[in-house]
Amino acid sequence: MSIWVDESTRVIVQGITGNTASYHTKQMIEYGTNIVAGVSPFKGNTKVEGINVFDTVKQAAYETKANASIIYVPAKFAADAILEAVDAELELVICITEHIPIKDMLIVKNYLEGKKTRLIGPNCPGIITPGECKIGIMPGYIHKKGRIGVVSRSGTLTYEAVRQLTERGIGQSTVVGIGGDPIIGTDFIDVLKAFNDDDNTDGVVMIGEIGGNAEEKASLWIKENMKKPVVGFIGGKTAPKGKRMGHAGAIISSGKGTAEQKIKTMSDCGIYISETPTAIGDTLVKALKTNDLFKQCI
Known part of the structure; x- marks a missing residue:
């Protein structure tokens, strides 16, 4: 048993086409994490490490039945990326991004009230249940x-x-x-x-x-x-x-x-x-x- 993530967790990578995200996507896949989709605006219908890329989180979640995401987008876009994942009703969102402005996180914190999504981060290494699922760096x-x-x-x-x-x-x-x-x-x-x-x-x-x-x-x-x-x-x-x-x-x-x-x-x-x-x-x-x-x- 574990908390929050295990071998059944289905993960979206937000910002998957970036260098950092693509590198860690490969690492997560090699560990055994079930990466089911990537998201990068205007880059839908492409692939990264064999993973289908979608334009929006909602589309990716609907098509793949994902229940978690990890965010590797630049700080100025990170809050919007979190809000998009919340709107897609994902159960768990992990945000790796650092240097997100405090005012942006105040908006995110208030928006999370009453929602089903659990946010881990930002500016964090992620979460791992050893031998089952690694979502992070x-x-x-x-x-x-x-x-x-x-x-x-x-x-x-x-x-x-x-x-x-x-x-x-x-x-x-x-x-x-x-x-x-x-x-x-x-x-x-x-x-x-x-x-x-x-x-x-x-x-x-x-x-x-x-x-x-x-x-x-x-x-x-x-x-x-x-x-x-x-x-x-x-x-x-x-x-x-x-x-x-x-x-x-x-x-x-x-x-x-x-x-x-x-x-x-x-x-x-x-x-x-x-x-x-x-x-x-x-x-x-x-x-x-x-x-x-x-x-x-x-």
Whole structure:
């Protein structure tokens, strides 16, 4: 079992004729993802990697029965691409694009209210259920099928955590990169709820970073609701205050959103804290042993 994507997921690639999209389309197909269509305006009736290209998402979804899409279009067109996917009533939309203006994402966020579509991203690496479905830009080979969920704001730290787990023989149920922008579709709590309800996820790695209060909110939710052990790591401990570090959301404002604050809240809420990125795997092993779950997860 997994959350949100599996071998039956039927995927559209929006912007498929671009260099980045065509490259990752090939990677996703080779991993086993069921890519059923591409979309690129005015380029319908062509093919990319043997995949039929349509002019609109609605047409592609209707013709192929797709239920998910991934967006690789430039930032100035990305919000419209998301809205088009929502209007096509796709269940899941993953937006890889970075540098989308905040005002555009405000429109998207409001438009999503009451709709059936779940948005992951933007500015994210995507989602993968190892051995079944990879929708995104993550390196598939570092993943291993198993029973640990991973959710992260940082793409690079996601890969580092997954690599450590796999090297220790610990597989992953689903790995979700939610993105590091200030306004995103799916947040930590959304993913944690799904993992908490998934009978085949035994524990979770949650990777956050400085800026905002998403990690604090998630920690309080974990304290009240989570039935499974959670390992947490916060990136950006050494970042200078007031300076944006990489992600648009990774900025400390008015003394809030510091690594120290987040780590304290997480620890107070019963989360096992990894002090460094290289200790995430070992911290998870300790947490699983404490909860008598280690043998089940390897």
